[in-house]
Amino acid sequence: MxxxxxxxxxxxxxxxxxxxxxxxxxxxxxxxxxxxxxxxxxxxxxxxxxxxxxxxxxxxxxxxxxxxxxxxxxxxxxxxxxxxxxxxxxxxxxxxxxxxxxxxxxxxxxxxxxxxxxxxxxxxxxxxxxxxxxxxxxxxxxxxxxxxxxxxxxxxxxxxxxxxxxxxxxxxxxxxxxxxxxxxxxxxxxxxxxxxxxxxxxxxGTMRTLPSVSSTKPDVAAHKFSRGMVLVRAGPMPGAAGLASAAALRAGAGYVVLSGSDHAPFSAIIAEDGAGYADRLGDARIGAVIVGPGYPVSDALDDDVMAALDAGKPLVLDAAAIAAALPRLHQLDGAVPAILTPHEGEFARAFPGLSGSKIDRALAAAAFAQAVVVYKGADTIIAAPDGRVVAAWPGSPWLATAGTGDVLAGACGAMLARGGDAFDAAVAAVGWHIARAARIGPGLVADDLVADDLVRECND
Ligand SMILES: NC(=O)C1=CN([C@@H]2O[C@H](COP(=O)(O)OP(=O)(O)OC[C@H]3O[C@@H](n4cnc5c(N)ncnc54)[C@H](O)[C@@H]3O)[C@@H](O)[C@H]2O)[C@@H](O)CC1
Ligand SMILES: Nc1ncnc2c1ncn2[C@@H]1O[C@H](COP(=O)(O)OP(=O)(O)O)[C@@H](O)[C@H]1O
Ligand SMILES: [K+]
Missing domain, CATH: 3.40.50.10260 (YjeF N-terminal domain)
Incomplete structure (x- = not known):
């Protein structure tokens, strides 16, 4: 296929x-x-x-x-x-x-x-x-x-x-x-x-299939902050935020901070106490904030999502953070660039009552949220509020395993933190995710997507 x-x-x-x-x-x-x-x-x-x-x-x-x-x-x-x-x-x-x-x-x-x-x-x-x-x-x-x-x-x-x-x-x-x-x-x-x-x-050209993945070399004059700095907010299941932070680094972010967890998978990730979250949101170098991986519905989640929205930083919202952010995102009317990454269940909870094809529903959700929607699954659809759509069929079925969505959120964060268009960032992240999964194939676990032997193989 x-x-x-x-x-x-x-x-x-x-x-x-x-x-x-x-x-x-x-x-x-x-x-x-x-x-x-x-x-x-x-x-x-x-x-x-x-x-x-x-x-x-x-x-x-x-x-x-x-x-x-x-x-x-x-x-x-x-x-x-x-x-x-x-x-x-x-x-x-x-x-x-x-x-x-x-x-x-x-x-x-x-x-x-x-x-x-x-x-x-x-x-x-x-x-x-x-x-x-x-x-x-x-x-x-x-x-x-x-x-x-x-x-x-x-x-x-x-x-x-x-x-x-x-x-x-x-x-x-x-x-x-x-x-x-x-x-x-x-x-x-x-x-x-x-x-x-x-x-x-x-x-x-408004609706297209996924473009081929092209790896972009950093600018010769790049430094760690110019490549994009990502803040990942951990919830009660820090493994998921750890995967997202590792994925952000592997997908090319220059600097990644994991807030509220000491479970950083790599020494290069700055793991720090959750009390510093508000200060980090004020850090002008941070180009994208990820909230949602491993963070179920709770008052704390609502607070963390609202703080991120109020800070005005480009956002990646996954899992329960999507529904938590939605009313405010709708009010903000696109003022804060955001990528939402719901799977089927999360989409149905956040956007009930939509009809039409998966493309129609993704477009309606993006228009309501005024955000880019990555509606995940084997037939992932990426939709922008301005009507652009990329369809990522057939993806890689090896991704059908726990934790791969956290990795995708991390990759979205890395691409978004570079600056530029949120839709293009989401498309690049989905392409990166599928290409890595296709390389690993049988036996893939989410951790393999961020493992270093894969990086060496990809660079061969
Ligand atoms: N759109 C384009 O630019 C072009 C379209 N072309 C062809 O034209 C096709 C579309 O042609 P049409 O619009 O004539 O439609 P179709 O040839 O797809 O079928 C329409 C006909 O089937 C009947 N019909 C519909 N559902 C039926 C069912 N369940 N059981 C029995 N009969 C049924 C309709 O009454 C009608 O007579 C395209 O799929 C493509 O193959 C090509 O000729 C080239 C250019
Ligand atoms: N059959 C499949 N074919 C291709 N991609 C898939 C398939 N099943 C799941 N995926 C992808 O795997 C990821 C799973 O994400 P998600 O369900 O959020 O997992 P988790 O919450 O465990 O991280 C998504 O990117 C999704 O598009
Ligand atoms: K036919």
Missing amino acids: SVPANVPILTSEAMRAAEAACAASGVSLSELMDRAGAAIADIAWRMAAGSPILILCGPGNNGGDGYVAARLLAERGAEVRVAALADPATELARAARALWTGAVEPLDRDLAPAALIVDALFGVGLSRPLPYELIENLQSLAGRRVLAVDVPSGVASDGVRDWSPPLPADVTVALGALKPAHVLLPTAPHCGQVLLARIGIDAG
Whole structure:
């Protein structure tokens, strides 16, 4: 499972707007369909490697893409058959079908499979669950390689409904842009390896996949304070704050203070008595404050969160600190740069009653808090109040273990303390986290993410 790095993601509504803009600029929809069909034909040709191909065509333009691909594959000499669910229902699909000179078989229970199945039944136009009979007929074709056109049919492209496709794809060719369903659970795993065929659509740039990680060397003239100073406030479970402080150092902070704990994991971390917290908040060199790791709901947490907000320092708020800070953050209306890092449970507690896809909910939460939200999970979404979104699918499942969220909070603190945009900081931290987890792999425990042998390996 994979998606390309740093490519656009569009909802169906945005896709239709981009398509209309394309038409207005002189590129006809039929030209777009030809480009889509050509991209599909190329990939099908490579996947089939000489074996027979069966293309399943639906009534809309997804089916139209399928007819174009069938014609181009046949012209190249591929052994290709077409089966249709219904007659074409759009002008474009009718025109594409008219140019296909081969037979069109009915898509019924007697349909013979082929080594490669190209699923061009439904794309972004799917408006309801697939009929039961079609599901059964498609299931009887399972077990072959599947190439999905735009999305596996049955998947609702906006990621709002969790309809499963009867034929999960090995490869999905996203047309023009990725769609939310390619990067969100539970649909993303059904899309297999997602490839993007740009087909000349200008998809804009507010929603994207995670960019590749680039490690930035410190400036030659850097000193420990210029690289960013992070204050981590420990709660009653100091191990979590210890992990966050170690992660802040490993992620590039020049100086890390752990307040309220003597459990510093490295000698380089300044562990000090909690009584000095208020003074530290006044320390002008501190570029980011982290509150929340290992700090459950309590009056003390509320006090520490309020003190940090009043100090006006850029903040990373994790776990129970998120709900504690929310009313005040909302009032502050973005005056204090903040990154919130809720997992599913913390998100539901802090932002109850939101609807829509995980992207929609992350955006609504970011707009309410006027803060960057890193809505964690296997399909982590990073959303900014101004509408920017980065989707981090597929992440690394080795991160599904205790303490890795504390490490992410620490990395966010390090990136935020450098100065600059909080959204970019959160994106860099999520990329750092996933890249390290991917290097460690089996047996990962959160402590490994901050261990020094990994650092040596990364520097090799
Ligand atoms: N947006 C773009 O820029 C481009 C889109 N193209 C293709 O066009 C597709 C979208 O085409 P359409 O909008 O025609 O939509 P689709 O082809 O995805 O499907 C719409 C058709 O399916 C029917 N339908 C919807 N749900 C159904 C269900 N559950 N059971 C039975 N029938 C159902 C609708 O009544 C309609 O006839 C994209 O996914 C892509 O493949 C490409 O041709 C190239 C350019
Ligand atoms: N299956 C998964 N695939 C990828 N990343 C995951 C998966 N499960 C969890 N993660 C990541 O691991 C981290 C877990 O954070 P969290 O639940 O807060 O753990 P903790 O509170 O124990 O530190 C998050 O960054 C989350 O995105
Ligand atoms: K499809």
